[in-house]
Amino acid sequence: xSLETETMAAEGQETERRLNMIxxxxxxxxxMLTRDDDVIVMGEDVGYFGGVFRxxxxxxxxHGKTRVFDTPISECGIIGVAxxxxxxxxxxxxxxxxxxxxxxxxxxxxxxxxxxxxxSATEFIAPMTVRSPFGGGIFGGQTHSQSPExxxxxxxxxxxxxxxxxxxxxxxxxxCIEDNDPVIFFEPKRIxxxxxxxxxxxxxxxxxxxxxxxxPEGYYKIPLGKARHVTQGDQVTVLTYGTMxxxxxxxxxxxxxxxxxxxxxxxxxxxxEAIEASVKKTGKCLIVHEATRTSGFGAELSALxxxxxxxxxxxxxxxxxxxxxxxxxxxxxxxxxxxxRIGEALDKIVKD
Amino acid sequence: MAKPAxxxxxxxxxxxxxxxHVPEPKFRPGDVADFSDIVVGQPGDQPRPDExxxxxxMKDLAYGLVRVLGDDNKAHGPWDPKLDxxxxxxxxxxMALVRAFxxxxxxxxxxxKTSFYMKCTGEEATSVAxxxxxxSDDMVFPSYRQQGILLARGYPMIEMINQIYxxxxxxxxxxxxxxxxxxxxxxxxxISGNLATQTPQAVGWAMASAIxxxxxxxxxxxxxxxxxxxxxHSACTFAAVYNAPVILNVINNQWAISSxxxxxxAERTTFAARALGYGLAGLRVDGNDALAxxxxxxxxxxxxxxxxxxxxxxxxxxxxxxHSTSDDPSGYRSAQEREEWxxxxxxxxxxxxxxxxxxxxxxxxxxxxxxCAQRVKATTKxxxxxxxxxxxxxxxxxxxxxxxxxxxxxxxxxxxEQATRERKIKWPDQHPKDFAGK
Numbered sequence: 001x002s003l004e005t006e007t008m009a010a011e012g013q014e015t016e017r018r019l020n021m022i023x024x025x026x027x028x029x030x031x032m033l034t035r036d037d038d039v040i041v042m043g044e045d046v047g048y049f050g051g052v053f054r055x056x057x058x059x060x061x062x063h064g065k066t067r068v069f070d071t072p073i074s075e076c077g078i079i080g081v082a083x084x085x086x087x088x089x090x091x092x093x094x095x096x097x098x099x100x101x102x103x104x105x106x107x108x109x110x111x112x113x114x115x116x117x118x119x120s121a122t123e124f125i126a127p128m129t130v131r132s133p134f135g136g137g138i139f140g141g142q143t144h145s146q147s148p149e150x151x152x153x154x155x156x157x158x159x160x161x162x163x164x165x166x167x168x169x170x171x172x173x174x175x176c177i178e179d180n181d182p183v184i185f186f187e188p189k190r191i192x193x194x195x196x197x198x199x200x201x202x203x204x205x206x207x208x209x210x211x212x213x214x215x216p217e218g219y220y221k222i223p224l225g226k227a228r229h230v231t232q233g234d235q236v237t238v239l240t241y242g243t244m245x246x247x248x249x250x251x252x253x254x255x256x257x258x259x260x261x262x263x264x265x266x267x268x269x270x271x272x273e274a275i276e277a278s279v280k281k282t283g284k285c286l287i288v289h290e291a292t293r294t295s296g297f298g299a300e301l302s303a304l305x306x307x308x309x310x311x312x313x314x315x316x317x318x319x320x321x322x323x324x325x326x327x328x329x330x331x332x333x334x335x336x337x338x339x340x341r342i343g344e345a346l347d348k349i350v351k352d
Numbered sequence: 353m354a355k356p357a358x359x360x361x362x363x364x365x366x367x368x369x370x371x372x373h374v375p376e377p378k379f380r381p382g383d384v385a386d387f388s389d390i391v392v393g394q395p396g397d398q399p400r401p402d403e404x405x406x407x408x409x410m411k412d413l414a415y416g417l418v419r420v421l422g423d424d425n426k427a428h429g430p431w432d433p434k435l436d437x438x439x440x441x442x443x444x445x446x447m448a449l450v451r452a453f454x455x456x457x458x459x460x461x462x463x464x465k466t467s468f469y470m471k472c473t474g475e476e477a478t479s480v481a482x483x484x485x486x487x488s489d490d491m492v493f494p495s496y497r498q499q500g501i502l503l504a505r506g507y508p509m510i511e512m513i514n515q516i517y518x519x520x521x522x523x524x525x526x527x528x529x530x531x532x533x534x535x536x537x538x539x540x541x542x543i544s545g546n547l548a549t550q551t552p553q554a555v556g557w558a559m560a561s562a563i564x565x566x567x568x569x570x571x572x573x574x575x576x577x578x579x580x581x582x583x584x585h586s587a588c589t590f591a592a593v594y595n596a597p598v599i600l601n602v603i604n605n606q607w608a609i610s611s612x613x614x615x616x617x618a619e620r621t622t623f624a625a626r627a628l629g630y631g632l633a634g635l636r637v638d639g640n641d642a643l644a645x646x647x648x649x650x651x652x653x654x655x656x657x658x659x660x661x662x663x664x665x666x667x668x669x670x671x672x673x674x675h676s677t678s679d680d681p682s683g684y685r686s687a688q689e690r691e692e693w694x695x696x697x698x699x700x701x702x703x704x705x706x707x708x709x710x711x712x713x714x715x716x717x718x719x720x721x722x723x724c725a726q727r728v729k730a731t732t733k734x735x736x737x738x739x740x741x742x743x744x745x746x747x748x749x750x751x752x753x754x755x756x757x758x759x760x761x762x763x764x765x766x767x768x769e770q771a772t773r774e775r776k777i778k779w780p781d782q783h784p785k786d787f788a789g790k
Contacts, residue, residue, distance in 0.1 A: 040560075076552065077589060080549065080553055081559060081590055084552065084553035084556025084557035086556075087541060087557055088564075090563070107549060108552070112544060112546070119544075120534040123536040124542050159757070179758075272763075
């Protein structure tokens with residue numbers, strides 16, 4: 001078989017295998033459980049049942065009850081035992097059922113997992129990937145919608161990773177599991193089943209129509225700390241991640257704005273080179289995240305862009321974020337930083 | 353808007369007024385301490401069940417007190433571990449060394465050689481004797497008062513002093529508060545400083561060992577005050593749920609800084625009795641009786657190693673000194689308590705036992721004490737050659753930024769460069785060698 005036909009065959013196979021984000025995550029976990037006996041998946045309802053969002057479906061049956069199992073409803077305990085397992089030499093992948101539930105585990109993450117390597121001068125490490133669905137847009141109310149990423153990016157010793165496509169979700173998750181540092185892996189649950197344009201009243205688009213739902217079989221990695229160019233353009237740089245990647249892309253397309261959209265993918269460590277290069281090219285920067293505004297990760301991005309690209313900026317850096325309120329239930333779509341809020345900010349910054 | 357204080361209490365009907373109970377210790381400074389109400393039972397009076405016994409079939413052991421050494425200095429009853437004289441002398445030697453070490457390090461802090469120290473005076477048996485009942489590769493997750501484990505396991509004393517002095521010999525690179533040791537090669541987990549966080553970690557380690565079909569077990573130590581933390585509850589729950597091969601040791605030394613054990617619930621029940629609600633085996637043990645400490649830990653280790661389940665052990669003891677060098681207990685408790693403590697001193701009791709069985713004498717005791725003091729003194733001198741805290745800024749600036757992550761990300765590299773620039777302004781006279789970068 002010639003090289004050309006090999007490539008075509010591979011492409012042909014790829015086009016047949018389209019996964020949504022849940023399936024891509026399940027695939028990554030399955031591959032890592034198979035490749036590495038030290039990988040353990042645990043969390044509330046993840047075992048026999050396969051997780052409330054089905055991300056661990058079938059894994060217990062395939063890999064056994066001591067590799068994939070349910071836990072007590074105790075986030076402190078889940079993270080605490082994961083630290084001990086990491087110290088033993090395992091690579092636990094605990095699931096926190098919703099990011100909103102992660103707070104009882106914060107001390108174990110902030111004071112223990114994140115600092116173990118440092119305080120023991122590398123005698124002990126706590127490799128773990130804490131998976132957790134985050135973000136709103138599913139009528140989850142104030143306890144099933146939060147985006148607490150900046151609580152973790154503020155902690156020295158933790159990495160924070162957020163995928164926006166099935167292809168990235170698989171490749172990033174494999175990188176996280178193999179990483180020797182503790183990683184927070186937030187899964188944007190609004191886009192588990194399909195990318196989201198932000199027009200909540202339109203029917204959900206399934207992932208299979210999206211180019212990034214093509215997920216190759218087998219093992220591959222996407223390096224942490226590298227952003228992804230979603231679109232290339234020179235009118236404005238848009239820095240975003242998670243669900244908002246798709247919303248921002250849809251708004252720019254609808255407005256005919258040629259934007260340089262960067263899906264950051266990893267917040268810590270941040271791809272500062274890609275950010276600087278883009279802002280220096282466009283001279284304008286819009287930051288979009290769903291999390292609350294004050295002390296959100298956008299504030300860090302805004303400061304970095306201002307510090308590093310000030311003399312290239314032609315307009316003040318703009319932020320589009322969630323409001324500084326709890327995530328409301330009935331007013332979810334009034335809260336959500338959707339097309340109107342993004343559109344206004346784009347108009348302002350592009351016209352300036 | 354109405355404030356709660358503006359709302360009158362709901363009284364005047366037939367319901368009685370409620371009253372809040374705020375615990376108060378029995379004795380405060382100046383009070384005569386009288387512990388005659390503490391029931392200590394008789395040495396040998398507690399049964400020793402089989403290690404596979406169900407927790408509900410050994411409930412009384414969570415309320416009684418396992419004791420071996422009697423007032424006659426003899427070993428009594430089924431919990432006598434029947435150790436040979438050589439082992440007993442080694443146990444006594446380790447405990448004496450810990451006490452000599454504590455004395456010297458405490459003085460070193462007062463002399464300004466370091467910032468902080470914590471003694472374990474009166475509690476030596478709970479770490480030394482207990483850890484001697486474990487295999488040397490069983491993983492221990494200590495709190496901050498278990499220096500006895502390190503010395504009993506033969507960890508080099510100079511490493512401990514280097515750490516206490518945060519000097520250039522400190523293999524933790526001067527990052528941790530003094531006494532927060534880490535000794536992986538002695539199966540001794542890094543001490544956090546945050547309380548009770550080590551308890552679920554020990555359970556996780558034990559779960560991992562069980563997942564892997566290993567034969568090593570885990571043991572953790574936590575103060576009675578810290579059992580109030582949610583982490584301890586999580587640890588008990590996970591230990592019970594997964595039948596983890598782990599021992600949860602609660603050191604009830606009566607005081608958590610200035611708060612007596614009543615603020616952790618001791619007025620209502622024993623700490624060992626916490627085990628019962630979780631379905632863990634619970635043992636309450638005289639923590640000043642080295643033989644009882646050994647025997648209880650051995651029982652729990654046998655149980656864990658046989659997959660028969662985790663054990664929660666309460667060591668009933670007394671913190672004879674202040675919480676730390678930053679604490680002055682004369683401000684909150686009666687100075688008489690130490691003298692009046694009904695269970696004596698663990699070192700004296702073991703010494704008297706060895707003498708009673710004709711395996712020791714006062715002369716040898718005096719020689720041992722002298723030898724311990726000399727060893728500590730000599731090692732201290734050796735460690736001081738590596739520097740003491742605050743003199744010489746012993747660790748290269750770059751080490752401040754290393755090990756946050758496995759690899760240094762760009763933002764830490766930038767900050768490391770800043771620290772290096774600042775050093776020339778802050779300490780222009782220092783020899784560059786002292787700050788040698790990576």
